[in-house]
Amino acid sequence: MKFAMEGTMQDATEESRPAAYAPTDRTVPTRSAKRASYDKALVHAILDEGYVCHLGFVRDGAPVVLPTLYGRVGERLYIHGSTGSRPLRMTGQADPGLPVCLTVTHVDGLVLARSTFHHSINYRSVVVHGIAHEVTDPEERWLALDALVDHVVPGRAADSRPANSKELAATAVIRLDLEEVSAKVRTGGANDEPEDLALPHWAGVIPLRKGYEAPVPNDDLTPGIELPDYLATL
């Protein structure tokens, strides 16, 4: 069944692929439904702009949420970590895998309304529900590890020493397919009640700024090694 589905997806042409994820009970929000989207292009853009997700899983009946890096290859997300870390060890031991929820959030601005009630945040988030599986195929593990590095700094995987066999043995890779997925986006200014518009309080948006500061070379960097272009242009 699983193999057949994968075969079907690989055989499909770009045109025949659906442009949106099918909504499910878990991905239809109980409120602010107008902010929800299942558009694949939007989901991919939100995922590709970040590299730290919050991964949720259940341990001894209680939820655990940990920040971790991720990479995307098509409709697959990859996470890696020490073979000794809890979610990775639990994924390897679980059959058929570990139920997870992976969430990525960008905060774009503070929305200040005249009323306390209508204060808000402009944001873009993606929530992925699914079963995480350990990746054991050597070729897919290499693909995932390169994707994880290049997701943070495009071009870096080719400009660093690849993992050796000892490092590979210490690293677990897990995969989460993008199937049950939703995005949620809020943009724009404050939406105050009509009767509040004349109140003497400032209203508007404070946009948030994100970016990079000047690179700090390692103390032990070999003299003469210059900052590569893919870092200088970040």
Next chain:
Amino acid sequence: MKFAMEGTMQDATEESRPAAYAPTDRTVPTRSAKRASYDKALVHAILDEGYVCHLGFVRDGAPVVLPTLYGRVGERLYIHGSTGSRPLRMTGQADPGLPVCLTVTHVDGLVLARSTFHHSINYRSVVVHGIAHEVTDPEERWLALDALVDHVVPGRAADSRPANSKELAATAVIRLDLEEVSAKVRTGGANDEPEDLALPHWAGVIPLRKGYEAPVPNDDLTPGIELPDYLATL
């Protein structure tokens, strides 16, 4: 029992209060233990620098992770939302409350090593495990709602119209006490293997920049209302 504990904490002098959270099985990491901390001052500083957390809970046996705002008052975190939203409704219905995991993460820099394996992220995170309770006491609800607004923009709660009875009725507030808590912090440059130091790859840290851009007034802002000082100095 609960009341007695609260009484004890309130009666304690600053000096007699422990400066650290007691580690538990859930808050001692399986790896990178040297990066873990239970120091209350550090935990508070990390929590106070952010205002968006990722809240994890279990629904129908599966994990759910949602971004949401939070505020802190002493050793209590507050979250609010529509009475119709899932985690808030579930908290109100759960007895004695809803098991949650609340995580706050700041990403401070990208760590580029000569080896792919030693690439990392400089970050500060706090993970809080516990049982979320709905807050029904009117006074504590006001305290929480003001804290939520002032956590994002200090001084704003006093400069906006307070919630009216209809808005209060539509808003649920939940509380999570800071008891089972840990912080995790990575700082510094790349830690490459000695035999990799001479490799011809740049190594170091790209610090991340966070901040605010120029405020954007609402289209319907009453002419003459100037930006208040607490926003101009953000």
